Amino acid sequence: MEQAALPDTLSTLDLLLRLGGATLLGMALGLDRELRGFSAGIRTHGMLSLAAAMVVISGMMLHHAVRAAGGDADPLRTVQGLYQALGFIGAGLVFTRRGGVHNLTSAGSIILAVAIGIAGGLGQWALACIATGLGLCVLTLVRIAERWLPGSGKARED
Known part of the structure; x- marks a missing residue:
């Protein structure tokens, strides 16, 4: 089982790895949003993941x-405080227009970026990397598969 180092034993290199790793994993999630033209893209995801890692390490x-x-x-x-603050960011992203709800995936992706930042801040790299990989699968592979689901509104016309 992976064990996080005690806070008083964190070297500058370990801090750099935890903060940098969390930032890079968050940015990887933001890439999908960026490529799809959403405002919550690479920088937003990276900054939130970095902030989460920093707050957890500081805590x-x-x-x-x-x-x-x-x-x-x-x-x-x-x-707990991170997730309460995150609720305001997520709620600010979600809006309704013409009977549809928009930006739910971006809000969910940001929530995942913060969770990855928390894991990175704690040095739980297996957890952070697995979550990033699964998140990328949901954001990309599932979007592709949705095109063939009946009634999804995204199915191809034959």
């Missing part, structure tokens, strides 16, 4: 410092 370091001083801290509140 873990703060947790360690508080515990070392004899205090009590719950690092999971950092993740």
Whole structure:
């Protein structure tokens, strides 16, 4: 089982790998949105994933410092706070027009980018990479397969 390093043992290189890796994986998710012309693209996904990784690392370091001083801290509140803030970003992306709901996939992709950032910040690379791969499959392969689903509105005319 993969184990995250204690916050007080993170070297500058480890910080760079965690933050950089989270950013790159988030950007990989944003590529699909960028290629499809959505405003939440490579930069947005990369920045949110980076921000999530940074907040989680900072929260873990703060947790360690508080515990070392004899205090009590719950690092999971950092993740909870991230997801509460993310709800506002996701809600701002989604809108309705002419009876249809738009940007749900972009909002979902951004939520995944933040989750990948959290995993990257914690050094959980297997989790982050698997989630990125599955997310890319959903964004690309499933979109292609949807064309042949009956009643999807995206089926080819024969």
